Amino acid sequence: MCRWLAYTGSPIAMEKLIYEPEHSLIDQSLHARYGDETVNGDGFGVGYYADYGVSPAVFKDTKPAWGDRNLRELARHVRSPLFMAHVRASSGTAIQQTNCHPFRYGTWIWMHNGVISEFSRLKRDLVMAIAPELYPSIEGSTDSEVMFFLALTLGLQEDPPGAVERMAGLVERTGWSHNVEHPVQMSLSTSNGERLWSFRYSTERHSRSLFHSTNMESLRKLHPEVFELLEISDEARVVVSEPLRDLPGLWLEVPESTYTVVKPGMFEMHPFTPKPPK
Known part of the structure; x- marks a missing residue:
């Protein structure tokens, strides 16, 4: 299990979400309440854009997020209109910097909570399905990064929802061919x-x-004591693995088999159905 958050809206200091809320991502790295593991201390990462549509910066390390002074310094001073942050609990792959999320390719970043079941058995077949021109860009050994490069192979840059549906369908088909009953478990975000x-x-x-x-x-009307003084636009959205504050009316749980898309002035929710590539 991992924990993550993603933000889009007017530029804010990353510490406003990573450190300051009652149940911040840093708190979740020690005291997660949703999932199997309480502690997520196998590394961390942040990916952030200086402006919309430009290549993102990525900073990550293998140390636990709660004790990293460089992350604290970065989060205090970097203001971004779109950023992701992730604290990792390894599902079996090595604790190394290249296995920390988010992963980056060009202008795209990707992070994941979940697992490809029995990944070691499926890995060869899945990696062989990645486009040859993309393969040299894979740096780590995680199932999450393989999912990212499969999605890129299957059209992420042109059709993100369709590419993720094809990626999940391919993983399921491959898993079933190896008698893996439930191949895919994922909550993921990409931008x-x-x-x-x-x-x-x-x-x-x-x-x-x-x-x-x-x-x-x-x-702001429901909870002025929390939101009145924050410099956040009305169109801002936060996506999280688990709530950052326990306040009525603050969080909408994303239903099973669903994807969401957010951009300035728009929020949409759609059904998600894996479709193996032909």
Whole structure:
């Protein structure tokens, strides 16, 4: 199990979400409440855009997020209109910097909570399905990064929802061919710096948790003690593995087998159905 958050809206200091909320991502790295593991201390990462549509910066390390002074310094001083942050609990692959999320390719970043079941048995078949021109860019050994490069192979840059559906369908088909009953477990988020897509799905239909913040204008009226002084636009959205604060009306749980897409002035939710590539 891992924990993650993604933000899009007017530029804010990353510490506003990573450190300051009652149940911040740093708190979740020690005291996660949704999922199997309480502690997520196998590394961390942040990916952030200086402006919409430009290549993102990525900073990650293998140390636990709660004790990293460089992350604290970075989060205090970097203001971004779109960023992702992730704390890792390894599902079996090595604790090394190249296995920490988010992963980057060009203007795209990607992070994942979940697992490809029995990945070591499926890995060869899945890696062989990655486009030869993309393969040299794979740096780590995780199932999450393989999912990313499969999605890129299957059209992520042109059709993100369709590419993720094809990726999940390919993983399921490969798993079933190896007698793996429930191959896919995922809550993931990806962005090109202009839009933010998030997905919740598992083969067994019992997926890892995923929540969206509700409308900021309504939240300011409901909870002025929390939101009145924050410099956040009404169109801002936060996507999280688990809520950052326990406040009524703050979080919308993303349903099973669903994806969301956010850009300035737009929020949409759609059904998600894996479709193996032909």
